[in-house]
Amino acid sequence: xxxxxxxxxxxxxxxxxxxxxxxxxxxxxxxxxxxxxxxxxxxxxxxxxxxxxxxxxxxxxxxxxxxxxxxxxxxxxxxxxxxxxxxxxxxxxxxxxxxxxxxxxxxxxxxxxxxxxxxxxxxxxxxxxxxxxxxxxxxxxxxxxxxxxxxxxxxxxxxxxxxxxxxxxxxxxxxxxxxxxxxxxxxxxxxxxxxxxxxxxxxxxxxxxxxxxxxxxxxxxxxxxxxxxxxxxxxxxxxxxxxxxxxxxxxxxxxxxxxxxxxxxxxxxxxxxxxxxxxxxxxxxxxxxxxxxxxxxxxxxxxx
Ligand SMILES: N[C@@H](CCC(=O)N[C@@H](CS)C(=O)NCC(=O)O)C(=O)O
Numbered sequence: 001x002x003x004x005x006x007x008x009x010x011x012x013x014x015x016x017x018x019x020x021x022x023x024x025x026x027x028x029x030x031x032x033x034x035x036x037x038x039x040x041x042x043x044x045x046x047x048x049x050x051x052x053x054x055x056x057x058x059x060x061x062x063x064x065x066x067x068x069x070x071x072x073x074x075x076x077x078x079x080x081x082x083x084x085x086x087x088x089x090x091x092x093x094x095x096x097x098x099x100x101x102x103x104x105x106x107x108x109x110x111x112x113x114x115x116x117x118x119x120x121x122x123x124x125x126x127x128x129x130x131x132x133x134x135x136x137x138x139x140x141x142x143x144x145x146x147x148x149x150x151x152x153x154x155x156x157x158x159x160x161x162x163x164x165x166x167x168x169x170x171x172x173x174x175x176x177x178x179x180x181x182x183x184x185x186x187x188x189x190x191x192x193x194x195x196x197x198x199x200x201x202x203x204x205x206x207x208x209x210x211x212x213x214x215x216x217x218x219x220x221x222x223x224x225x226x227x228x229x230x231x232x233x234x235x236x237x238x239x240x241x242x243x244x245x246x247x248x249x250x251x252x253x254x255x256x257x258x259x260x261x262x263x264x265x266x267x268x269x270x271x272x273x274x275x276x277x278x279x280x281x282x283x284x285x286x287x288x289x290x291x292x293x294x295x296x297x298x299x300x301x302x303x304x
Pocket of ligand 1: 046048050079113117133
């Protein structure tokens, strides 16, 4: 059984996400100085964790400071791959064929999962960090000398509340959908789907009289929630069997999703074709035919 057939983490029946192991920081005075043109993000448009970093880079106007490239949305038995020059999935930095080559530069015996996002240092040719929750904080905090944006998505005064909301949303929603989708028995699925919809109900209530999750200002917490909600109806509802309700049936979650989706810098980061192709074609243990469903036709609903 290869790693794309059945995630290693699921053998106990319950999905456990692997801890990221490259967690260096870009920081003034460290070996990774904040600089323009030095860092690159390896991403997938399909992946919610990578999507967080793409959104923060865009809304902080860091497009000319940090370069990006994308892996092919279909992961094969060797993992995330790139294509040849001219393809949208070409690696312009290192010319890698597989993202695993970056990980093996760090450790020739690396045998854990090869994940996106990866923050790569073009100067020293190494991975700085492969944990999205670290990368989005760095993008918010340490490149401010190189951008005209004064947006602060993680203000000091709100940090503890943002962290608290993030923990809840990560465990119950961001990772909660995977726990439903990769549950290997009915009782685990039943438990996880109950937790997931309990959390969606409660976040829907939290947003009742608010536009954003914390202090009614856009923060990292909103972006972390958005990347799961925007994938929910098109993929998770069927593929991960999170089918008690659509997000468009939740008044406040849907308003929140539409609001973020329509932001000028966020909309171009959402690629539904890539999202659908990736999930439905990359997890043969839960979708052996690899057939990608036609609907739902979400864009008209988002535009409503
Ligand atoms: N902790 C990581 C998780 C990243 C992650 O799980 N990425 C998935 C794609 S959505 C991946 O690359 N999976 C590859 C695999 O499991 O083989 C983060 O948040 O950055």
